[in-house]
Amino acid sequence: MFSSSTMIKDYQSISCPATPTSIGKYLIERLQDYGIADIFGIPGDYVLSFYSLLEESDINVIGCTREDNAGFAADAYARVNGMGAVCVTYCVGGLSVCNSIAGAFAEKSPVVLLTGSPGYQERLNNPLLHHKVRDFRTQVDVFDKLCITGTELSDPATAFQEIDRVLEMAYRYKRPVYIDIPRDMVNVAPQTTHRHVFPPLPTDERALQEACNEITALLNQAEKPVIVAGVEIHRFDLQDALIHFAEKNNIPIASTLLGKSVVRENHPLYVGLYEGAIGREEVTEYVESSDCILMLGTFMTDLNLGIYTANLDPRKCISATSETLEIHHHHYKDVPLDELIPELILRNIKYCRRFIDPTVREPVSRYVIDYTAQISIRRMIDRLNQSLDDETIVIADIGDSLFASTRLQTQGRTEFLSPAYYTSMGFSIPATLGAQTAMPDHRVITICGDGAFQMTCLELSTIVRRGLSPIVIVLDNGGYGTERALHPGNWGYNEIHRWSYGELTRVIGGGISHRIQTEEDFDKALKAALADTTNMHLLHVEIDRRDASETLTRLADKMSSRV
Incomplete structure (x- = not known):
């Protein structure tokens, strides 16, 4: 109680x-x-x-x-x-x-x-x-x-x-x-x-100093250290401290799926998302080959760990969250994350000389439009990457909206929102209302599958009533694409009724809709939406039912035998 x-x-x-x-x-x-x-x-x-x-x-x-x-x-x-x-x-x-x-x-x-x-x-x-x-x-x-x-x-x-x-x-x-x-x-x-x-939270000063001594010694012995940053870095407002620590010691940074954008993804020390075997092979190898992995504010969830395909040697891992601190097999109590990182900044840690090969990072999109080609998830993401700036917030719903969005390169900090641990479908449309209300000077781009959209889309009415102007992208493949990939077969339960999504703007009395079938359609609609900061734009993107992102394909390969 x-x-x-x-x-x-x-x-x-x-x-x-x-x-x-x-x-x-x-x-x-x-x-x-x-x-x-x-x-x-x-x-x-x-x-x-x-x-x-x-x-x-x-x-x-x-x-x-x-x-x-x-x-x-x-x-x-x-x-x-x-x-x-x-x-x-x-x-x-x-x-x-x-x-x-x-x-x-x-x-x-x-x-x-x-x-x-x-x-x-x-x-x-x-x-x-x-x-x-x-x-x-x-x-x-x-x-x-x-x-x-x-x-x-x-x-x-x-x-x-x-x-x-x-x-x-x-x-x-x-x-x-x-x-x-x-x-x-x-x-x-x-x-x-x-x-x-209110008395302060308990901090064991001796444990803090001992833990920092141990971490400092391990980092000074390491030749290939890496930081894996999680969502708590954002929740506890530790982004500046993390960047200060990483830049002072030149330690590369990866992030988890739930922690995506806790570090701006164009930072020179950022290597990409670590997702175990479902992520990009180059990032996975870079992290797992490290001789000292400093996991800061990271939830050890199944998706963060690539459905438990992560190959992280506990003897090389330091895991610090707001609740626990584990260094190899040592457990420290009452050592808060928001005191650990500032204390580590003060320590004399050697400057890391580890090279970040350009092939490790997500390749810079060199998108050239193919006007008559059918729009695909991959090409849509490539086009979106050309338009993101540090005043753009991306919100991705659960499904391939999220998995495809792992390739988006956000320009600012904490500009990517998704329920990537709890994974409740329907989050994105009402989340759009909440995020743009909190930051009206930012533009929200929301990516939502048709299944999730049908669950909570009526909140577009509130978005219009409040005069907000997000860009809402509905990926229409006629059903639950992620579940089709995870459990192949002609299953009726993965099908949904196809709506005329563009008609919703007429029903709710506001917003501008676009029907998109080709790359040219998407390019024109996105340009129009970005140029109009006064209206909500609904982009109805019709994709092939078999289309799937590379991340979803890898996820299905690792997980389909379990479902």
């Missing part, structure tokens, strides 16, 4: 305002303190009073078409902004957002889930109130498994402390949190003041 026993914060002392304020208003103020300027969700009667306070505040309330979409939008917003929030009603809203929050937990995205609930006076004698499931705590119990912590704001005397505690847990641990607001508590103004100082 959720516990309030862990009190945290190392640099901030919070005191309640001198004049009484309501629980609802205090919660809004604290959300703003963490940089949350927009909230996604759908209202309902158990949360209407809180929604009214949100509308009256400086926070922008963004109504979505579905609760799970609101959760995905808040997740993407958090990945770009630092923290995000979604607000829904009791059970029918909260339980609908379970999948989105589960993905945020799995991939360390700090989303604040706010839900209304029946007032405590209403709960007397256990009445059958609408939206109730087994009992009044069903929703609380469910999110106990999906969030790092949570609270029910049931006691005015502790409500402010609980808000502080829960929000700080999200910030510290980069995981979703749950806040339940009974509707008869929203406007209650506690007649108490509090001043709560």
Whole structure:
């Protein structure tokens, strides 16, 4: 069950305002303190009073078409902004957002889930109130498994402390949190003041120094070191520190699939994505032949490890995350990643002379249009690579949208978003709403398969209503292309009904659609979309049902026998 026993914060002392304020208003103020300027969700009667306070505040309330979409939008917003929030009603809203929050937990995205609930006076004698499931705590119990912590704001005397505690847990641990607001508590103004100082997270200074000594010795002995950077480098805002460390010692950097774009992919020390046997052979060999592999902020997931085809010798690996530090077979406790990297920068580590052969890096696209050729996934990626800049965010849904996008060369940091560990289809369209809301000065290019698109595409309505201008590419092959590759055969369950996708812009009353069959069609549509920063553009790309990226082909070769 959720516990309030862990009190945290190392640099901030919070005191309640001198004049009484309501629980609802205090919660809004604290959300703003963490940089949350927009909230996604759908209202309902158990949360209407809180929604009214949100509308009256400086926070922008963004109504979505579905609760799970609101959760995905808040997740993407958090990945770009630092923290995000979604607000829904009791059970029918909260339980609908379970999948989105589960993905945020799995991939360390700090989303604040706010839900209304029946007032405590209403709960007397256990009445059958609408939206109730087994009992009044069903929703609380469910999110106990999906969030790092949570609270029910049931006691005015502790409500402010609980808000502080829960929000700080999200910030510290980069995981979703749950806040339940009974509707008869929203406007209650506690007649108490509090001043709560959060103690720092535990750090074992002796262990930190010993670990750094050991890492320094290993790097000084190594002739071919390499860094494999993971998603935690972004989540914990360690990108500058990582680059400083790598440049100071001239150590090459690879990234994982989930960590794609934590380092800008045109950096001279960047060698590419490490994906085991499903990745490019040149990168795989470069990483696996290293005599010291420094894995920083990396999740050891099946996709990150190429469906466990990675050949990483534990005797050559150093693995450091926010939770653990392992050097060969040594385990260190209470050595945070955000203290380890800065300490390593101070160490006297020899300058690496390892050469990065140009063939290791993804070849620079030399795309020349073949006007009448049918568009293919590979050629589409080649053309997109010509148009990416440091103000472009790429969002890829699950499937060959993701696998093909591994060849995209993002120009800026953290400009590639995808649920590459939890792999929930349907993420990309609502994520487009969240990412462009967080960074309106950037252009979002979203790549989504037709199967995933049909799951959550109605969020294009919200995108148009908000006046956003992403470029949404729908790969139409009439079904689940990845599953066709993984489990060959003429299986009806992998087929979907083919839509006239371009008609959606007419249905939702906004945006511009393009039907694409040839390379010339794609080139013209992309140029038109890039030139128009005021409208959403929907590019309906018709591809052969047998078309697949090289990465998906390698994945199918390694994985098809298991499914």
